[in-house]
Amino acid sequence: MKCPFCGFQEDKVIDSRASSEGASVRRRRECTKCARRFTTYEYIEEMPLMIVKKDNRREAFDRKKIQAGLFRACEKRPISVEKIDDLVTGIERAILKKFDREVPSGFVGELVMQKLAVLDEVAYVRFASVYRQFKDVNQFMKELKIILSKGGSVASLLKNKRNKK
Numbered sequence: 001m002k003c004p005f006c007g008f009q010e011d012k013v014i015d016s017r018a019s020s021e022g023a024s025v026r027r028r029r030e031c032t033k034c035a036r037r038f039t040t041y042e043y044i045e046e047m048p049l050m051i052v053k054k055d056n057r058r059e060a061f062d063r064k065k066i067q068a069g070l071f072r073a074c075e076k077r078p079i080s081v082e083k084i085d086d087l088v089t090g091i092e093r094a095i096l097k098k099f100d101r102e103v104p105s106g107f108v109g110e111l112v113m114q115k116l117a118v119l120d121e122v123a124y125v126r127f128a129s130v131y132r133q134f135k136d137v138n139q140f141m142k143e144l145k146i147i148l149s150k151g152g153s154v155a156s157l158l159k160n161k162r163n164k165k
Contacts, residue, residue, distance in 0.1 A: 003031035004038055049095070050102045058102070061095070063088055066112060073127035077120050087115050 001011050008031055015028040025042040049061040067088050074084060091111055095103050109131050117124040125143060134140045 001029060001040060003034060003036065005036045006031060006034040008033035047101055049099065051105050051108065052102050053105050061092075061103070063092055066091060066108070069112070069127065069130075070116070070123075073116065073123040073130075074120065077123050079120055079123065083119065087119060091115060 002009055003011060010032045011029040012032060013027050014030050014037065017026055018024070019026045019041070023043065027040050027042070028037060029040060030037050050058045051061050052058055067084065070084050070087060091108070094111060095108065098107075113124060113128055113131065116127050125140075128134075128143055129140060132139070132143070134143070
């Protein structure tokens with residue numbers, strides 16, 4: 001480490017301790033030439049996870065965007081904020097486990113839909129309709145048929161609505 005006072009290249013560490021909840025290390029150093037003391041900090045260099053969009057643009061991963069989309073899809077559904085936060089955390093972990101620096105946006109969207117389908121089918125269909133950009137009712141019905149063919153509980157919901165009419 002170069003001394004900020006005299007520019008000499010050698011020093012000795014006098015004291016070293018963790019700071020900022022372990023995110024950095026604070027070191028007190030003494031120049032071996034001029035004997036003046038100075039403080040340095042060491043941080044882990046974090047490389048941001050980048051999302052690669054369909055048009056090859058890149059933007060930093062933002063868990064708040066996923067969270068906002070899930071809140072919209074789960075609006076007026078019996079899903080707690082804690083469940084949504086857990087879902088976002090699980091999605092983020094899965095992404096970080098599989099990718100180092102760049103992740104395709106399509107992977108993120110499909111992962112969100114997989115997790116959401118398990119949590120709540122109505123919220124899944126809401127999210128899918130925005131994510132897949134359904135152009136008409138036929139595309140929407142096709143997605144519903146896929147759910148129904150898997151024995152989803154959407155069938156009982158639709159049956160109950162028909163019986164009430």
